[in-house]
Amino acid sequence: MGDLAQLSDEALTIRLQQAAFSYLIDYANADTGLVADTSRQGSPCSIAVVGFALSCYPIAVRNGWLSRTDAATRTLKVLRFFSCSTQSDAPDATGYKGFYYHFIDMQTGKRVWQCELSLIDTALLVAGFLVAACYFDGSGEREIRELADALYRRVDWRWAQNGTPGLSQGWKPECGFLHYGWEGYNEAALLYVLGLGSPTFPLTPAGYVTWQLTYQWENLLDRDVLYSGPLFTHLFSHAWIDFRGIRDEFMREKASDYFENTKSAIAVHREYAERNPYGFEAYGRDFWGVTAGDGPTAPEMLENGKVRRFFGYMSRGVPYGPDDGTIAPWAMLATVPFGADAALAGTRGLLELHPKVCHQDRFLSGFNPTLSDGNGGWLSTGWYGLDQGLLVMMIENHRTDMIWEIMRHCSYVHDGLQRAGFEGGWL
């Protein structure tokens, strides 16, 4: 852990936050402003990472890591790029119906890997547009506001319902809407709120109700929780929306809210890690963070006659699995708004016992100490932009409520929450 161990909680947090933010600068394309999905050579842009980057520029201004002018320039570059990008059903367009392909070329913006037009990743990108529109309120920053607003307004959420109440996870020009929908509570809360808030092509309210029919309210490991397995699903929407004290009908019925629910989910993750039913190396009350992300693709491992399998890049979850002993090293710290003690105890323990998970003060994406490589366990290569962006935002919300405060004043988010039936608190 080196000198990180000597830092106070606040100094440690800020240092890790700044390092995470620097990813978004280091891996941005100078011409388009697009940001790479990962630090790996040749990585395309993930539109979701761009959404995080746009949301993090104001944070950087506040912390003195970027000048406001620099942040505005970077933001404008991205907005201009998306405004001018190709919107059509051609297979190499950047987007269609206001949505965007999940992965696009860093330079040209053309779709890569024959990937899907992604609803959730568009929502994450659009959330970044809205942060920019709200934050850059100066008279010389009008173009930012106008472009961001136009980009949000042109998303045809109603088209994405495809004549049904529910939403698919995406669309491809080759085959139309994907069969995969949204089942159970997860990160789609942000998608629904942004879709409902649209003044142009809003989702029908029935969409949100239909999704909620798939919710599972469970008592798991002695905790009441609206279940979702991967930790990130309890965090992503909360990077933008302050769910403290606001409740939709479901949460009114449960006398809880989504913020409290994430706290419960974290408690379940910690309890699961402590019980460690499958005997994974290092798991414990201060070693947790099972979520979606990179993991080993190693061959099966025989341990005490039992076969251990490894899943590679996978959405892992607790307690139903899948779990192969891989945690996301950044995940514990990303929960800091929901409980600083647990987040910091876990993070400090991780940095002390496994310092290699943090390279240049930036957390790598996946770590599996069960898969022994003779060097303390398997570690993913490079950094992932989503991890870094989420960490920056969660730390800032913990420290200053900054993004939450900005989005409280976004009329579209306001409208979306109200149309979803949220009431109370700051709303």
Add this chain to the structure above:
Amino acid sequence: MPRNPYDIAIVGAGPAGLEAAEYAARLGFSVALIERNRLGGNSLNAGSVPSKAIIRTARVCSTMRDAEAFGASIPSAPSLDFDKVMARMRRIRTRISGYHSVHELAEPGVDIFFGSARFESADTLFVDDAPVHFKKALIATGARPGAPNIPGLDQTGYRTSATIFEMAALPTRLAIIGGGPLGCEMAQAFCGLGSHVTIVQSDPKFLSREERDAAEILSRSMARDGVDIRLNTTVVGARRVNGIKILETVNNDVKGDIQADEILLSIGRVPNVEKLNLAAAGVTFDEDHGIKVDDFLRSTNPNVYAAGDVCLALKFTNAAQSSARMAVRNALMQAQQRQSSLVIPWCTYCDPEIAHIGLHVWEARQQSIPIKSFTVMMHDVDRAITDGRDTGFVKIHISEGSDRILGATIVSSRASELINEMAVIMSAGIGMKALAEVAHTYPAQSEAILLAAQAYTRNFDEAAKRAASGNADNGK
């Protein structure tokens, strides 16, 4: 001697027909039972019985392969004699069919007619050319494997649940179309026997009737066993090249081929209604959903009832038998029992087994019933740990704000047995509080049910404490 008119004429001698015939005869009614093939129907001859026999052999192989994890070892890799496997299956089928023989049925006074039945009028059937007059009739003709319209599949050749157990040799490569209960069971079983199995499912998950967590655990278990899984994939064509059967598939926009020596088609079942001349009896039906019945299992002809796969959405042996008894009571004893009141547990016999009873969470939410699930992971159950069978969970769904049990989902190595405890509990109207006080053997996998009930009581006590504390604070 045949008696005309019979109190009840039953068409079909599968699980529903046999149950109804024995039950009605025992109650003293005159019964005609008409079967065009063999007694026992699909369940005995081509369904539950042979499949479980094969699954048992596959699990023996699997246990041998896993022996080292238990500190045991076998001298070499397990080998398999497929002829002996199938011979065992046939012996079992013969043994069980003996319990439903002509002799066994004749004893309580059932007249059995072998031949094809068709209605001549509202109160008369013909069995081939012989008339059978009835006061009441029960249609229990079951269902048969559905056949999709896949170009080339007929020419390529495929098996169904009706013919899979007639294979003479273990296929080196088996392709299964359909990820419902039978498809999943056979995928794991034949994989365990040594076939390379590929299973194709058009939905994003297996077992569309089951909850996501259960289906995903099954999916991972099948992958662990070596089954090649193709979810979200549609078979769009089939062909045969040099004796090899090839399925043409599409996953979103990605096309692929699956090569196989045998193909098992398992995409659901369609009711057997076409040859009954139902119009003559005034009985309405459709080819997808079968005989149209009301909640009392009565068809559009008030003297004609139906039971089992020919009219129910739940196409399970136990559902067929329960509905058959109910139909007999309604038809002959003026009972007014509703099929919607039946609480039917069911199970898919994969490893782990997946069983369910009562309401699913989404069904309760669709009906605006506040529902909460108390979950115990099998890896927290001592017996599951000692057995090395700790994959899965017990979830008991309750009506929130009470301890009334609405349903349960169980994923475990013995879920087919554990779910029956839930059936008794629900039928007896036992709530979670009372259940938490029922001593269970220790250690036992069923302890998971007890632990779920105890989690409920802890949760209830904590909520009461919080409420008391809140009241005290408000009083300050």
